[in-house]
Amino acid sequence: MISSFPKLLSATLITLKLVSASLLFGIFLGTLFAILRTGKNKFLKAFSYYYSYIFRGTPMLVQLFIIYFGLAQIEYLRSSFLWVILKEPYWCAIIAFALNTGAYTSEIIRSAFETIDKGTIEAGESLGISNSKIFYKIKLPIALRQSLPAYGNEMILMLKGTSLASTVTLMDLTGVAKFIISTTYKPVEIFIVAGSIYLLITFLIHSLIKFLEKKYSFNN
Amino acid sequence: MELLQFGDNGWGDELFFATLMTLAVAVTAMLIGFFFALIFTPLKISKNKTLNFIANFYTTVVxxxxxxxxxxxxxxxGTAAVMYVAKIFGYEGYIEINAFITGAFSIGIISGAYSTEVFRGAYLSIKRGQFEASKVLGLKTNTSFFKVILPQMLRLAIPNITNVWQITLKDTALISVTGLVEIMRQSYIAAGSTRDPLLFYSVAAVLYLFLTFFSMKILNKLEVHYRRGY
Incomplete structure (x- = not known):
């Protein structure tokens, strides 16, 4: 149990890298699609609706396999510059995870946009603040603050989601744990160690969100 | 397209049965989850600290x-545990547990943790007055629970249980790692033998979308049914 610890710890690093990269790209995609979804352009609206519908309606494993195994089949992609990225399981995993979390994040931010009190925006308008300023200085900060608790859950779901990377040969925390289990046949011990590491990260994410919620709360 | 035909030349019938398998695992897992929720929700609501701790430990870890x-x-x-028990009874041979049981059980435990949280939330959002009113009317504890509290809990729980169903359905894709031939595993086999992963994983995605779409339609009907009168 103790001897497996160093191996699992170095695998944790890969898990953390995967989570942070996916979340970073994901929050960008999520905000973008949430803006398109609440915008006026009908085509972009429909596009972001179906994007989020498809990515939330299918398992992330399918999405990962389509990107990792499926895209390699397209001759055009293999000869293009994108192949440098798509031949790496690491980048494929990040692309799949980011697209997935982006879909969930866009829903979270969209519903936050929709719950903004109309009076707040009208107040801004009546003060003669320009539309873009209302968006960046009033709507966006309120929406982001509002989505913090739900986004915290999404971060934890994403942390658990990165375990799928082990199915495309990446040795993340779950991948290494599975490897040790299948060679030592000590499932319970390894589960306790790997599980505790995951729980610790979950706890840290939870605390971070609590801290941010408090920092950006409306009444301080 | 001929790769997706039914019969010996295509993978259509295999994928059809794999879809039924996914549904079967998901429904079994959901029911196992309800069973766990039935045990752990009362522990969560209970005023006993030890019982609370046990239930919180379960939901937090899972x-x-x-x-x-x-x-x-x-x-x-699972196999090791069953073989250990068998050894105590004097059986030394190798026992393999069916992949369906392992899969449904592990997804069921996960689904149970989410269901527990949903039912706890539903129970807590029933107004105190409802309990007091049934007490004043002299209803027995059983009658009050089954006729007054439970129907209201269902109304409050169904939208969130729908989410749990979605999560459970999508989690079944992970069982493919144990070798159970459901949608994901069947697509993996088909993709391997035809060297056409793009087609088969896209078909898998469509099948999952189909399952989520239609189960949502049915569950929304159920929600309307329990919300009547509101």
């Missing part, structure tokens, strides 16, 4: 650890 890790625990650990 919801904080990746599904895949839980599946590996039962996949590798």
């Amino acid at each position: 919801r904080g650890v990746p599904e895949l890790l839980v599946i590996y625990l039962f996949f590798f650990g």
